[in-house]
Amino acid sequence: MPDLLEALGQGPVVCAEGYLFECERRGYLQAGAFVPEVVLEHPEVVEELHREFVHAGSDVVEAFTYYGHREKLRVLGKEDILEPLNRQALAIAAKVARETGTYVAGNICNTNVYEPGEAAGRSVRAAFEEQVGWAAEAGVDFVIAETFSWAGEALLGLAAIKAAGLPAVVTYAVHREGTLRDVADPAEACRMAEQEGADVVGLNCIRGPATMLPLLGAIREAVSCPVAALPVPYRTTEAEPSFQSLRDPVRGGVQAFPTALDPFTCTRHELGDFTTAALGLGVRYLGICCGAGPQHVRAMAEAAGKIPPASAYSPDMTKHSFLGTAPGINQSYREYAPNL
Numbered sequence: 478m479p480d481l482l483e484a485l486g487q488g489p490v491v492c493a494e495g496y497l498f499e500c501e502r503r504g505y506l507q508a509g510a511f512v513p514e515v516v517l518e519h520p521e522v523v524e525e526l527h528r529e530f531v532h533a534g535s536d537v538v539e540a541f542t543y544y545g546h547r548e549k550l551r552v553l554g555k556e557d558i559l560e561p562l563n564r565q566a567l568a569i570a571a572k573v574a575r576e577t578g579t580y581v582a583g584n585i586c587n588t589n590v591y592e593p594g595e596a597a598g599r600s601v602r603a604a605f606e607e608q609v610g611w612a613a614e615a616g617v618d619f620v621i622a623e624t625f626s627w628a629g630e631a632l633l634g635l636a637a638i639k640a641a642g643l644p645a646v647v648t649y650a651v652h653r654e655g656t657l658r659d660v661a662d663p664a665e666a667c668r669m670a671e672q673e674g675a676d677v678v679g680l681n682c683i684r685g686p687a688t689m690l691p692l693l694g695a696i697r698e699a700v701s702c703p704v705a706a707l708p709v710p711y712r713t714t715e716a717e718p719s720f721q722s723l724r725d726p727v728r729g730g731v732q733a734f735p736t737a738l739d740p741f742t743c744t745r746h747e748l749g750d751f752t753t754a755a756l757g758l759g760v761r762y763l764g765i766c767c768g769a770g771p772q773h774v775r776a777m778a779e780a781a782g783k784i785p786p787a788s789a790y791s792p793d794m795t796k797h798s799f800l801g802t803a804p805g806i807n808q809s810y811r812e813y814a815p816n817l
C-alpha cells in the first residue's frame with residue numbers, strides 16, 4: 478500500500494468524517510457535550526460505522542477521538558476516561574483499516590480553550606502531545622488535525638504531529654465571516670501550515686459545498702502540497718454560509734444547528750457535483766464532515782473515479798416499475814409515470 482502522499486500523487490483520496498453527528502443521530506452520543514464516549518460504551522456502533530464508510534468509499538478510517546482530548550473531558554469532569562477512550566478509538570479504527578486495506582488516521586481537533594499567547598498554548602500543546610503519542614503507539618499512518626478556527630492552535634497540533642515523525646493533514650474551520658480568528662485569509666493560514674511541515678492542508682466542517690468551494694482556488698494557489706476539502710453536507714448559502722448560521726423558516730426562523738439540520742441536507746448528487754468541481758480546482762483529498770451519510774460518501778467516491786463495494790448497489794432507475802425503461806417494464810405503468 479502506498480503511503481498517503483504517494484496515493485495522493487496517483488489520484489484522489491476520500492476520507493469520511495462526521496462520526497460525531499452520525500453517532501448522535503443514531504442515538505449513541507449526546508448532542509451538546511459531543512464527547513465520543515460511544516467508543517467505550519458501544520464500540521460495536523463505531524466499528525460498524527467505520528465499516529459502512531469504507532464500504533461507501535472512504536480510503537481512510539479516522540479514529541473517533543474528536544473532542545476526546547483532555548481539555549474537553551476536564552470541562553465535563555471525565556478526565557479519567559481520556560486515555561482509555563483514545564486507545565480504544567484508535568484500536569477500533571486500526572482494526573477496521575487493517576481488515577479493509579485502508580489507512581488509519583489519528584485525530585486531534587480544536588480544544589476550545591486556546592487563546593493566542595503562552596499560557597493557554599502550553600496546556601493545549603500538552604493535550605495534543607499526549608493524543609498524538611497514543612496515535613503513534615497505535616501505528617497510525619498519519620494524523621488529522623482538524624476543525625481549527627485558530628491558525629495558531631492548528632500549528633501547535635501540527636508541531637506535535639511532526640515531533641512524533643508522522644505525516645499531518647491540517648484542515649481549518651472557516652466560520653461565517655470567511656476568516657480564521659487570528660489570520661484573515663484561510664489560504665494564508667494553509668500556507669503557514671505547509672511551511673511548518675503539514676503534508677496536506679485545507680478546510681473541513683462548518684461550510685457546505687456551496688460556500689466552501691469558492692475558498693478552495695485561493696488555497697490551491699497558495700500552497701504546493703495536496704489540498705483537502707471536507708464540507709458538511711448542508712445547503713449553506715451566501716447569506717447563511719455556515720451550518721451554525723442556518724435558520725429554518727418552517728420553524729419560525731430558529732437556529733437549525735445542531736439537531737434540526739435535516740431539512741438542509743444536501744442530496745448525494747450535490748456532493749458528487751462538489752467533488753467534480755473541487756477536483757477541477759486541483760483538490761485531491763476529499764471528504765465530508767458532520768452530517769455525512771454513506772450515500773454522500775459513495776457519491777463522492779464515484780465522482781472521484783472510484784468503484785467502492787457500495788457501488789454494486791448504486792441506483793439503476795432503468796429497472797424501476799414506473800420510471801424505468803428496461804425490457805419487461807409494463808408499458809401501461811410507464812405511461813402512468815407522469816401521474817406519480
Ligand SMILES: [Zn+2]
Binds near residue numbers: 495681683766767
Ligand atoms: Zn464537522
